[in-house]
Amino acid sequence: MKRSVDARQRELKVHLTVLVDEKGKPIAKEAPIPLYTPPVFQNVHNAEREVVIIGAGPAGLFAALTLIEHGIKPIIYERGKEVSERKRDIALLNRNEGLNPESNYCFGEGGAGTFSDGKLFSRSKKRGNMQRVMELFHFFGAPDTVLYEAHAHIGSDKLPTIIKNMRECILSHGGEIHFETKVESLKPHLTSPQGEEKGKTVTPVILAIGHSAHDTYRMLAAEGVKLETKGFAMGVRAEHPQALINRLMYHLTKPHLTSPQGRNTPLEGEKEGVIKYLGNASYSLVTQVDGRGVYSFCMCPGGHIVPAGSTADTCVVNGMSASHRNSPFANSGMVVQINPEDIPGDDPLRGLEYQEALEREAFKQGQAPLNSPIEGGRSSAPAQRLRDFVEGKASKDLPKCSYLPGIVPSRLDQWLPPHIGKRLQQGFRDFDKKYPGFLTNDAVILGVESRSSSAVRIPRDPETLQSVSTPGLYPCGEGAGYAGGITSSALDGINAALKIADLA
Ligand SMILES: Cc1cc2nc3c(=O)[nH]c(=O)nc-3n(C[C@H](O)[C@H](O)[C@H](O)COP(=O)(O)OP(=O)(O)OC[C@H]3O[C@@H](n4cnc5c(N)ncnc54)[C@H](O)[C@@H]3O)c2cc1C
Incomplete structure (x- = not known):
């Protein structure tokens, strides 16, 4: 069930948590077995409810998958390219042939997590069902080790395929993904329930922009979204x-x-x-x-x-x-x-x-x-x-x-x-x-x-998870300042989607 290595002392120790039967015998001879309920994705082609998601990093993608599990259609806008095209821009960058400001190690399908180490652990155990994040990664092609290693790791050679599998799932169930589409204003997406739209169903917007989109932070500030400096x-x-x-x-x-x-x-x-x-x-x-x-x-x-x-x-x-x-x-x-x-x-x-x-x-x-x-x-x-x-x-x-x-x-x-x-x-x-x-x-x-964590927080109400200044806006993931790393950002995306699903 769990494996961790303790190399702090001279004698290395491997700690195992093993599922046993009533006689104390291990239940599975060959570890691991996928002991989880696979997700069930609904057909959302004609779903009544839609949610706009800005950013296709771990937070945005896991939010989209969770919405589809709950019968809600996600519409994702991503400023970067899909993962295979993004690879080409990254190769140019590594060869010193120039940086594409919209397609690089930070921007593009899968977000900053795609061409990363793919370490899957979070320092915080309080944020929710971290195991579900691992299960979804496994479901989309991550190795079995993500289910039981304390310090699981995927690797930048495997992540693009996993991300592609997620995209195919989102699209085949009726979600939308618009690549090379930078959101430059929230206004077309967000209609405030306080305005003339009062009484009308508001399309929620999940803001999952990561922490490198400095231009987008500046746009948010200009449009009156409350932001604050964080450590x-x-x-x-x-x-x-x-x-x-x-x-x-x-x-x-x-x-x-x-x-x-x-x-x-x-x-x-x-x-x-x-x-x-x-x-x-x-x-x-x-x-x-x-x-x-x-x-x-x-x-x-x-x-x-x-x-x-x-x-x-x-x-x-x-x-x-x-x-x-x-x-x-x-x-x-x-x-x-x-x-x-x-x-x-x-x-x-x-x-x-x-x-x-x-x-x-x-x-x-x-x-x-x-x-x-x-x-x-x-x-x-x-x-x-x-x-x-x-x-x-x-x-x-x-x-x-x-x-x-x-x-x-x-x-x-x-x-x-x-x-x-x-x-x-x-x-x-x-x-x-x-x-x-x-x-x-x-x-x-x-x-x-310089980008180990976000220098900005987009404060949100702890109950509703909506921006304190902008109803209908759900800041989440690393860019919102409430998560750091792949797993906690993914989990934050799941939590935003669950909150929206609960409001039905
Ligand atoms: C090289 C590298 C290695 C890393 N290694 C690890 C690791 O091993 N383990 C780990 O846990 N973390 C790692 N990280 C950090 C991790 O990738 C991030 O914490 C995580 O990706 C944050 O997820 P997110 O969804 O909140 O944001 P991001 O992954 O940053 O995704 C945000 C997305 O939003 C898009 N976007 C931004 N603005 C707009 C806009 N205006 N309109 C449309 N789209 C927009 C961006 O293009 C991007 O794709 C690494 C990061 C890098 C750069």
């Missing part, structure tokens, strides 16, 4: 050789693999066996520096760093991995908590401006001095060896890195705001105390990891 985090993405992370996290540096039988030296091949069984190691690190959290975020073992910006004059990095997680690199966001009071002013969008300013600086720093400039700039990223960054030294050269558009030596120690840079330096020292060897010049950091 977020920014920093860099660090990349180590995966072999080093395996050694540190699985404690493979010493002959300590003591088995319960008392053997205290590893047998030939045992170390490799550990990795074969457990997969490349990941880590989760956290410390406090000067009153703010410094932590690893979205760690991708055996993965790649990717250009995750959505405008041509910014540099944003993030990470992904394929299902086998077998690249020789281990990357992770390393971010510093930023509170609203850290940014002067009272504009609810000031967090976005703070993000954008640093992203533009990273872009500038990442441009020099490569040849063959392209229109709109390259996607190359500024980088510094990790120990050099912490010690405030220039890196004479850079190690190999998974980031396809290329990296450029840069003094991140000098141009990151001290609020972030100094804390990161101390954070890396702290992490090295915990895992000696983590702070090494074999690792490199790239700037900037």
